[in-house]
């Protein structure tokens with residue numbers, strides 16, 4: 001039987017005290033996970049780090065690096081047991097809204113070509129494939145390319161003219 005969310009998830013800032021717990025989730029969803037230190041560094045660098053919490057449990061989290069005109073989504077993850085409940089889409093929309101409020105014009109992210117679930121989510125959310133970064137990720141054997149995806153923000157015209 002698939003799990004049911006007890007309450008609507010609430011978006012709140014990630015806390016330094018929970019980077020180990022987040023790294024534990026991370027290890028269950030990635031072959032090459034971020035460490036607690038990566039999340040600590042992101043918080044210390046002032047990146048926009050958020051979690052979705054539901055009934056006291058972190059169900060999703062992510063990290064957005066915001067620059068002057070551009071933002072880079074560095075991490076977007078949903079805990080294994082809560083995947084396919086719409087949380088990835090919800091958190092991605094939250095990050096887009098955060099970026100918009102910071103007057104960001106374009107959001108970039110990298111995704112593995114093999115990550116069909118994430119690529120489908122990003123495409124549905126208005127991202128398009130912008131470039132390929134060769135041998136970007138470590139892989140089980142050798143390295144894997146990254147697809148660099150991009151979405152324009154701003155006026156509706158900007159979002160339609162997404163190239």
Ligand SMILES: CC(C)(COP(=O)(O)OP(=O)(O)OC[C@H]1O[C@@H](n2cnc3c(N)ncnc32)[C@H](O)[C@@H]1OP(=O)(O)O)[C@@H](O)C(=O)NCCC(=O)NCCS
Nearest residue numbers: 029076077078083084085086087088089111117118120121
């Ligand atoms: C990718 C990820 C963030 C998606 O989050 P999610 O909460 O499971 O996805 P949602 O329920 O919000 O689904 C949104 C869309 O994503 C796509 N999707 C999600 N899971 C999918 C799957 N297993 N297979 C195919 N498409 C999938 C679908 O297009 C889906 O839309 P639909 O339900 O209308 O078909 C989540 O699977 C995850 O954390 N994966 C591991 C970490 C990761 O790969 N992060 C991205 C790194 S770039």
